[in-house]
Amino acid sequence: MTGHVTKPGRALRRLLAPLAAHAILIAATAVMLLPLAWMVSTSLKQSGIGLSRGIEWLPWRDAWTNGKETVDVMVLGARVAPGDGGEAVEVGIKSLASRRRFTTVYVPEGAFEAEIEAWRIRPLTGEDETAEARWAPFASVRRRVAPEWGNYREALEKMRFWVCLANTLAITFLGTAGTILSCSLVAYGFARFRFPGNNVLFLVLLSSMMLPSVVTMIPVYLLFRELHWIDTLLPLFAPAWFSVNAFAVFLFRQYYMTLPFDLDDAAQIDGCSALGTYWRVLLPLSRPVMATVGIFCFTHYWLDFMGPLIYLNTSEKFTLALGLYTFKGAYTTQWHYLMAATLAVSLPCIVLFFAGQRFFVRGVVMSGLKA
Amino acid sequence: MRERSAYRRVSKKRVREAASGYLFIAPWVAGFTLFTLGPMAASAILSFCRYDPSAVHGTLEWVGLANYARMFTGDPLFWKSLSVTLRYSLISIPLQLSGGLALALLLNRHVRGIALYRTAFYLPMVLGGVAISLLWLWLFSPSQGLINIGLAKIFDFLGQDSACAHLLAWPLQAVFGKADADSLLPGWISSERGALNSLILMSCWTLGGSMIVNLAGLQAIPKTYYEAAEIDGAGRWTRFWRITIPLLSPTIFFNLVMGVIGSFQVFTQGLIMTAGGPNNSTCFYVLNTYRNAFEFFRMGYASALAWFLFVIILSLTLLVVRSSSLWVFYEAQRR
Structure with missing residues (x-):
């Protein structure tokens, strides 16, 4: 009896459950992605009024036409001003080509209010004749979707993007290469050789992962100052060659532990030295870990902020993260530039994330499960 | 006798193995000493000193517990x-x-x-x-952020003086502060x-x-x-x-x-x-x-x-x- 009643209910449930799941997931994803979409949208907008028009996702642009030619303009704003026939609204328009204010239009207030909506200016029709002449240019201010790609060019130029990019690439490459080489070598030592203190030292290495970097920050700074390395890129990647990334050592060691000793024996019978075994056999086999560590290091060095902030002084040496920070200081309210620069700086990491997502996720997961 | 030499051979092999092991982890030992252990000790010592590297006479001066005393009582x-x-x-x-x-x-x-x-x-x-x-x-x-523009639209929809708008604004402003004195926005x-x-x-x-x-x-x-x-x-x-x-x-x-x-x-x-x-x-x-x-x-x-x-x-x-x-x-x- 009850089975008979619940059967159609269960079928309906089976049909609706995935739909409900999708609805919740889509809503949650939208909330997560909305800020990113707003960043893209802002980066393509006109400056000035383009930024304060309210929620507009598409980059609208105003164009003024007198019937023959069309000029891109920027509506600067409107204010109530005393006109010939009493109160009027003054609209300031700036030509984008000449960068000069080229016209202001007077419109009787009532008519204006009725036709303008969130800076959207529509053609006016059927009003009194004398006013029509004045309205004519104003009536032909229209809007079209026109992304301001130039924002990117200007923002990148203003923050000295290419200089910063070269520095960041150098640090990222040298830091990542150093980490992979030195950490895999040290991991080989921990995984393949018996020596007194092996386990204790490995525990020390693991616990150093928990050490807050603030504690060592000041003496390490003083050390680099003694070496006259301040305002050079050296302090940012040199430590990587000394296997300071305990997490990477851990990942390599765990991986080597899963490889059979037979491999080493076979290599040694073939005449490989210990170093040769590492270089010719184990390291090539550890490509998945290299990819994981590589992606981790790439994002770490690319995004590192505190290091460059402490060690770099002159703008020729700046990294992208630091360049972005100083750019923000100089162009506080130019959000279209700021968002364009932010997006340009993060884009390589986003691309890398999509390309190597598998390794990325594996790294995060490994860090979580084995700890 | 035979056993002993075999043991010796094994132990010799062991010593060599250990030596190689130490050699391989040497970069980490050096890095750990230079960038972790040494700096930790140095920062512990520095914490009992006064040190201004920017001063002309950037000298190290032992001040005992003064830094800690200042931390807890004077700062x-x-x-x-x-x-x-x-x-x-x-x-x-x-x-x-x-x-x-x-x-x-x-x-x-x-x-x-x-x-x-x-x-x-x-x-x-x-x-x-x-x-x-x-x-x-x-x-x-x-004034221009996406969140507050969106909230302003919601408040406009509800009516700026309606009870609904105030009911929504009150908890938001309790947690996230006020935009300005007579605004409903956080x-x-x-x-x-x-x-x-x-x-x-x-x-x-x-x-x-x-x-x-x-x-x-x-x-x-x-x-x-x-x-x-x-x-x-x-x-x-x-x-x-x-x-x-x-x-x-x-x-x-x-x-x-x-x-x-x-x-x-x-x-x-x-x-x-x-x-x-x-x-x-x-x-x-x-x-x-x-x-x-x-x-x-x-x-x-x-x-x-x-x-x-x-x-x-x-x-x-x-x-x-x-x-x-x-x-x-x-x-x-x-x-």
């Missing part, structure tokens, strides 16, 4: 920054833990395109601190009351990290446990509390430890978005330490601050690790 900003960081950690860690778990549960299902959803949630993690800070600075802008990072809470809200945008870890933990739980429990008549809720939570506890433990270590070192947002303000309401502990070291060049005092933070993080981590035997369940231990 109101120390207490302020400690309380800011504690408040941030106390609220954001539970939010991160529960939010990350909820997201993982939401994403741990077999529906079409689930990988895409997971990607979307993880994406903010790869932007980095500076980019995230700049983006949210724009979103939080009181002030977010521009108000003293709301700045820290806004940064906590922002930290929820990067839940993706703990979500991924939780998701892996969830997927490692054998399906048979759930099936067995279902046959025994356990409901959804019981299965969650009796199977999911205990088997996920090592993952939660890891997230908790990482959360403590991470949230006590929050720095970038405080510097970029609010510069510690308004009225030091987001002057995080590490930001205060950084300023003392690299803006005021009080390296000795900053070292004392750093060491105190280290002691706090270390004791909290030990506390979590010690308590873990009470609430973390390792399957292997049962046998």
Whole structure:
């Protein structure tokens, strides 16, 4: 009896459950992605009024036409001003080509209010004749979707993007290469050789992962100052060659532990030295870990902020993260530039994330499960 | 006799093996001494000294416990920054833990395109601190930011003076401050009351990290446990509390430890978005330490601050690790 009643209910449930799941997931994803979409949208907008028009996702642009030619303009704003026939609204328009204010239009207030909506200016029709002449240019201010790609060019130029990019690439490459080489070598030592203190030292290495970097920050700074390395890129990647990334050592060691000793024996019978075994056999086999560590290091060095902030002084040496920070200081309210620069700086990491997502996720997961 | 030489040969081989081992880990030993052990000792010594490297006579002067005395008795900003960081950690860690778990549960299902959803949630993690800070600075802008424009539209829709609008605005403004005196809009990072809470809200945008870890933990739980429990008549809720939570506890433990270590070192947002303000309401502990070291060049005092933070993080981590035997369940231990 009850089975008979619940059967159609269960079928309906089976049909609706995935739909409900999708609805919740889509809503949650939208909330997560909305800020990113707003960043893209802002980066393509006109400056000035383009930024304060309210929620507009598409980059609208105003164009003024007198019937023959069309000029891109920027509506600067409107204010109530005393006109010939009493109160009027003054609209300031700036030509984008000449960068000069080229016209202001007077419109009787009532008519204006009725036709303008969130800076959207529509053609006016059927009003009194004398006013029509004045309205004519104003009536032909229209809007079209026109992304301001130039924002990117200007923002990148203003923050000295290419200089910063070269520095960041150098640090990222040298830091990542150093980490992979030195950490895999040290991991080989921990995984393949018996020596007194092996386990204790490995525990020390693991616990150093928990050490807050603030504690060592000041003496390490003083050390680099003694070496006259301040305002050079050296302090940012040199430590990587000394296997300071305990997490990477851990990942390599765990991986080597899963490889059979037979491999080493076979290599040694073939005449490989210990170093040769590492270089010719184990390291090539550890490509998945290299990819994981590589992606981790790439994002770490690319995004590192505190290091460059402490060690770099002159703008020729700046990294992208630091360049972005100083750019923000100089162009506080130019959000279209700021968002364009932010997006340009993060884009390589986003691309890398999509390309190597598998390794990325594996790294995060490994860090979580084995700890 | 024969046995002995064999032993000697083995032991010789052992010595050689050990020597190679030490040789291979030498880079780490050097790096650890140069960049971790040495600096830790140096910063401990510095914390008892006065040292200004920018001064003409940048001398090291032993001052005993003066730095620590000043920290606890003579520096109101120390207490302020400690309380800011504690408040941030106390609220954001539970939010991160529960939010990350909820997201993982939401994403741990077999529906079409689930990988895409997971990607979307993880994406903010790869932007980095500076980019995230700049983006949210724009979103939080009181007059032009997306959040307040959206809220203004909602208030307009409800009617500025309607009870509904006020009912919505009141809790928002209680947590996130006021944009200005007679506005219904929250002030977010521009108000003293709301700045820290806004940064906590922002930290929820990067839940993706703990979500991924939780998701892996969830997927490692054998399906048979759930099936067995279902046959025994356990409901959804019981299965969650009796199977999911205990088997996920090592993952939660890891997230908790990482959360403590991470949230006590929050720095970038405080510097970029609010510069510690308004009225030091987001002057995080590490930001205060950084300023003392690299803006005021009080390296000795900053070292004392750093060491105190280290002691706090270390004791909290030990506390979590010690308590873990009470609430973390390792399957292997049962046998």
